[in-house]
Structures are given as structure tokens and as C-alpha cells.
Amino acid sequence: MNDCPVKYALNILNGKWKLQIVWELNQQEKIRFNELQRRLKGISSFMLSKNLDELEQYRIIVRKQYNEVPPRVEYSLTELGKAIHPSLEMLGAWGIRAFNEMQNQRPS
Amino acid sequence: MNDCPVKYALNILNGKWKLQIVWELNQQEKIRFNELQRRLKGISSFMLSKNLDELEQYRIIVRKQYNEVPPRVEYSLTELGKAIHPSLEMLGAWGIRAFNEMQNQRPS
DNA sequence: CAGTATCCTATAGGATACTG
């Protein structure tokens, strides 16, 4: 996993939700737990919590807790988290091309 | 999966072996089945075959079969497959940074 | 509100034997 930096990077984003979480945080700057859960249609609070923990461990996001009642917790991207965006843009551009080539080869 | 091109791209590379396969093919131009299996230490022929099939379906690699005895099959990257390399380079650069930040924050 | 605890299911990955 740490023998190849590309693999290391992909591993951080692996899974069904992590990419989406990073994506949402890129658009929101700060977002609260329940608001994030609402945007990621279909994720359970358990899964969201687990994924957020992992992203925090990798220093991709930051968790800020306000000691209020009811509790308020805000998540945001670190500089490292923001820095992945250009790579994702490139991957997306390639993804469009890959998708189109599939469509051309297998028309309906 | 096809709602987001980034997700589409990541999905193609998902799994334990596909990235390594693409990486090997990037260095070899052409490679035979058993030679590839030898390089990917630990993969079974079943898994290798399955992964190659999937990459071929996504038009990332091409399978060329020579009707000889014993059989000879060579795999190589398509233009699409080669085109992903810059994205992987960028991801790798980010991966190094991410890895270093982990090391700094948690010294031993 | 922002989670945790518990239990369950689907599937990615693998081990082993075999084959045109």
C-alpha cells in the first residue's frame, strides 16, 4: 500500500462514499454531519461516521466540534484535501473519454 | 457509477490488481499472460484472467491471440489505456505528499 | 445533533484442481 504512491492515493479514496464526501466538502467549505448525510443520499450515520474518521486519519479533512447543546460538528477539507482536486479533474477528463469510447464501441 | 466521470475512472482501476496491471503494461508495451503473472507476485491465474477481461471490456487493454502451439497471448495498452498515465502521475505526486504528512504528524 | 453498538449480507479476492 505504501510501496506505490499512486496506490496509496487511490486507497485513501477507495470505497463507495469517500470520493463523494471529498466532493461535497470541496463545494461547501464547512458542512455539518447531518447536512452531509442528507446530501449523500442513502448513507447511514454509521457509515458516514466511519468514513469521516478514516478521512480525518489520513489528514484529508478536519473535524471541528463546538461544545453547544445540541452539539455542532463541522467538517472541512485540509490543505492536503484541497490539493487533490487537480488530480481528480484530470481523472474526470479521462473518465469522460473512457465512457465515450465504451458508448461508441457498443451502440445500445 | 456513470453519474460522475471521476467515479467512473476510479471504478475502472478499482481492486487490488488493476492498477498494477496497467503499470506493468506501461513499462512493457506487450506482455504475455504467464510473464505478467510472474511479475504480479501473488496473483492466481484465475484472478489475473478476470482482471484482464474487465480491463479489456473497458477498452483499456487489448488482447492479441496467436494461434500457435503452445498458445501465445499478448496484452498491451490501448491509446485510452496509455492516456491515463498523466492522471496517475499527478495522483502519485499527491500521494507522496499525503504520505509525508502522515509521517510528520505521527512520528513513530 | 452527531454519533455508537450489534448483527447481517453481498461480493471481492483467493486456493486448488483441472484443461484445450
Add this chain to the structure above:
DNA sequence: CAGTATCCTATAGGATACTG
């Protein structure tokens, strides 16, 4: 040589109920 067939295991993901 380049695979396929069969069966097994680990784990990612999820459903549901509960809580400081």
C-alpha cells in the same frame, strides 16, 4: 501456455436500535 471450474473466506457495506 493461457486459461476455466469449483468452492471458500475476509471484509466492505448496510439495517436497525439506541444515546450523551
